[in-house]
Amino acid sequence: MFDAFLNHISNNFPILFKSRVLLAVSGGIDSVVLLHLLKKADVDFAIAHCNFSLRGKESDQDAKFVEELARALNVPIYIQKFNTKAFALENKVSTQMAARELRYAWFMELCAEHNLSHTITAHHAQDDLETFLINISRASGIEGLTGMTENSDFILRPLLPYSRDQIAAYAEQHAINWREDSSNSTDNYLRNHLRHHAIPALNEASPDFLTQFKKTQTYLHESATLLEDYTAFLFSKIVTQSFKGYELNIPQLLEVPNTKLVLYQLLKGFEFTDWDTIYDLLAAQSGKKVIAGKHRLIRDRDVLLLTEHKVEVQEDFKVTRKDSLINIPGLTLIIDEASQLDIKDNNVAFFDSDQLEFPLTVRKWKEGDIFYPYGMHGKKKISKYFKDNKFSTLDKESAWLLCSGEYIIWIVGERTDNRYKIKSGTTKLVKFTVIYD
Incomplete structure (x- = not known):
């Protein structure tokens, strides 16, 4: 030997x-x-x-x-x-x-x-x-x-x-x-x-069982290698990477033979185990998700979005009159005094300083939240605004609201509240600028 x-x-x-x-x-x-x-x-x-x-x-x-x-x-x-x-x-x-x-x-x-x-x-x-x-x-x-x-x-x-x-x-x-x-x-x-x-x-x-078993394993190794090569080919066709994570194109997934096996091959390296529930995402409504360990899979319109799963503390942030900068998960708010509207940009918002009730609050949205979108007279649910503007699940999760007292005055980086628009004659302004991480 x-x-x-x-x-x-x-x-x-x-x-x-x-x-x-x-x-x-x-x-x-x-x-x-x-x-x-x-x-x-x-x-x-x-x-x-x-x-x-x-x-x-x-x-x-x-x-x-x-x-x-x-x-x-x-x-x-x-x-x-x-x-x-x-x-x-x-x-x-x-x-x-x-x-x-x-x-x-x-x-x-x-x-x-x-x-x-x-x-x-x-x-x-x-x-x-x-x-x-x-x-x-x-x-x-x-x-x-x-x-x-x-x-x-x-x-x-x-x-x-x-x-x-x-x-x-x-x-x-x-x-x-x-x-x-x-x-x-x-x-x-x-x-x-x-x-x-x-x-x-x-x-x-079968006295020769062990020898035949080793031959069978050789064939299985070859089959596994072929399957990996096929999966790598499909990965380039079906999966794209963005700042959000990996996006698996559902229509393209459904077009390939053995869709469930392909989905398993694409995701097997992560911590998912409830494969039946994952397969159900292919026909689920947007927003449905499966969480396993450090990862999650979300149905988001025509894609399955694979992202890290981070448990975030839903903390509110206060803005006082003395603050010039607030660090918030995912973004930074810069607060300045201004005398006029000098820029039009969704990432910049102006408010009448005397109309604001300090300290202001920056918080996540919750069901039932409403505001009056700038340029409109009526009110709208925040959830309806997200839907109309095609917010993904991740977009909704990362959205922040700037509030004065009980009122939402700005979906940060999106739309201000019409009730807080600048009126003629206003000279003492507060300018908020959002910078994303």
Whole structure:
């Protein structure tokens, strides 16, 4: 096995001979065999061992075993003890997920601190098969079926082509000792249940099952690559970027075959999970939206608008007679004295100073707000003004109102109130200029 392994890493992982790396060693047969293979191949590495404190003394004995093994092989070692159950409880995740988050965060810290280029794990062919079956049970897309990658930005998996039987045979041939994790014998976890029952049944039904599985994964990888290329082509046709975010053209989406799959491909890199609700946006009214984590998707006329989701505090801002500048999210208001109307621009508004009730208020709009648009005699709901002037959902959210007492005197950057228009003979004016960030 060693000659094949050396040839494999020479061809596919040349970085192992050019830099120092970090090897994750649990003490089990897979990671211990990989440790011996890398040592024999003269790879420069350090060992990282996580004690997750999940099996009492047994966990401590694993740590001691790995420490002694590192000392015997003259390899640097880092050991970290975690309170995994407390972390899982605090972050409301499963114990397995907590252990995963803890170890990979620590591996990244070690690599950064000690100038280690990558972390090496001992995942092998059966691990890949187990992950494949787990993802099937979770209704995964094609990405979940393509399995683990041998080489990512941070993690290298040089044992992926090798089976558990090959690893066990190497350990026996070279009299390699390891620690057996007692939790591996239980069926408490889905992975263990598949390992103990489903996979043996598949191997019994088809002795060549693992080999055929690896071929199938190759085909899936090729299909996934083709799908990515097709998605990239459609992206250039369907998606445009603006200051608001990404806009997905709905009519063009509906024209392409397999619209739902295309929409999934375009959005899968974000945090959305409720795909049925997202698909419903294609036929929804403007303003409907789906929020997931740091992003949101909004139906806005003929586009789906993808933006960051920011929870903003609806704070009111006060303007006193002494203020010359007010900073507001998204814009700045400059306040000056003026003697005449010297400019006509939606971003500039003039008011009779004596008519204003200070302090003025700058606030967001709310349902039921009304004003009297300049040039009209009647009143109008702010919501109706937005609709008539084709405000998008984001435009409405970012709109600010300047108020004097209970009255709205200016939709900032848009229209002033007719009741506050400048009359002949007025000489003491207040000028408001809006500058957008």
